[in-house]
Amino acid sequence: MSQVVDSSITGEIIQTASQNTNVFLKYWEKIDWGGIVAKGIDISIQILIFTALYFFIKKVGVRMIHRSFEKYRKKETVSASRIDTLTSLSLNVFHYTIVFIYVYILLSIFGIPVGTLIAGAGVVGLALAFGAQGFVSDIVTGLFIMLEKQIDVGDYVMIAGVEGNIEAVGLRTTQVRSGNGTLNFIPNRNITVVSNQSRGYMRALIDVRVTPDADLDKIRSIIEEINQQFVKNHPEIVDGPTFLGLQDLGNGALAVRVVAHTQNGSQSSIQRLLLKEYIDALTAANITIPASPLNLGKI
Structure with missing residues (x-):
């Protein structure tokens, strides 16, 4: 009896599978391959x-x-x-x-x-609009930066805490190359203050520390002689160098100060070269240079 039932069930399964296969074949044949x-x-x-x-x-x-x-x-x-x-x-x-x-x-x-x-898009579009606020802000800020000519490629700037040369200015980001070679991509919306050091003439300031008993007249004569020769070989200097005299640096430290105006980007090299010339000449003239750190900077 059980064998008859099993055979009946098996037959039904086979019949159902056959019907499903036929349906699939009919659907497959109807596809316009x-x-x-x-x-x-x-x-x-x-x-x-x-x-x-x-x-x-x-x-x-x-x-x-x-x-x-x-x-x-x-x-x-x-x-x-x-x-x-x-x-x-x-x-x-x-x-x-x-x-x-x-x-x-x-x-x-x-x-x-x-x-x-x-x-x-409806709600999705609204959500995207809120998400795109930063993108729109980047573009608007970038356009104003360009229209106002705040920066140009090659300028030496300080923006968003990053200092270096402008590599590229885009609609969304501004690329700044740092002194160590790092390329920084700054979203334009983060640019709130632009410190551009490549507009107009730059000023190089040199302080040479001296002792309180130093012969200032002799020091001035040596520095002015160097200045006259130095200017002839460095056309990037547009004004000076000018001897400003003795300066009080505080804590009992004294220095003679010289200032020069240079073309954009030349101030640092002029500053270093003049300092070397002064130190070498004063040392050769047996003028004592204090061993404490030198104050080199820009104002």
């Missing part, structure tokens, strides 16, 4: 075409931007650093624009209604 393959080939061809077009436009656009600004580089009315800054910004805008267009085309190729998604 030729159309799917054709559609896949069509999409693949479109992606290849637009990808090639994207890289072609990018290459040509970058070359045209560089070539356009090279013409202005020959004009004396526009500084080279300003041209580098505008070139960097133009490349940044161009890059964002073609990437946006490329992504939009790819989504359209796959049949994704980008316009409808943007229009019907």
Whole structure:
């Protein structure tokens, strides 16, 4: 009896499996595999075409931007650093624009209604808007920095606690190269105070410490003689060096001070070179230089 029941159950299982298989085969046969393959080939061809077009436009656009600004580089009315800054910004805008267009085309190729998604985003769009506040702030701040000409590529600046040379200025970030070679990417919204040390002439200050009983007339004569010879070999000095006389540094320390105005970026090297010349000449004249640390700085 049990064998009859088992056979009956087995037969039902086989029949059910056969029916399911038939349904699957009918569904499989109804699939338009030729159309799917054709559609896949069509999409693949479109992606290849637009990808090639994207890289072609990018290459040509970058070359045209560089070539356009090279013409202005020959004009004396526009500084080279300003041209580098505008070139960097133009490349940044161009890059964002073609990437946006490329992504939009790819989504359209796959049949994704980008316009409808943007229009019907609703709560998601609102959330993204709040999340994009920082991005919008970066762009707005970057535009004001450019319009007000606060910085240019190559300027030596202190921004957001970072000191160094401007490498690039973009819509979203500003790149600053520190003295140790570190490249810092600073979001434009974090730039609240710009200390630009490359605008106008810079001032180099040299303090040479002396003893209270030093012969100041002899020291002044030696320093002024060095200054006259030094200026002839360093055209980057635009004013001075000027001997300012004896200065009280506090705690009983005295120094003779010299100041010179130089072109942008030359103040540190002039400062070091003049200090060396002074120390060597005074030592050769048997004038005692205190062993305590020298005060070298900029005002």
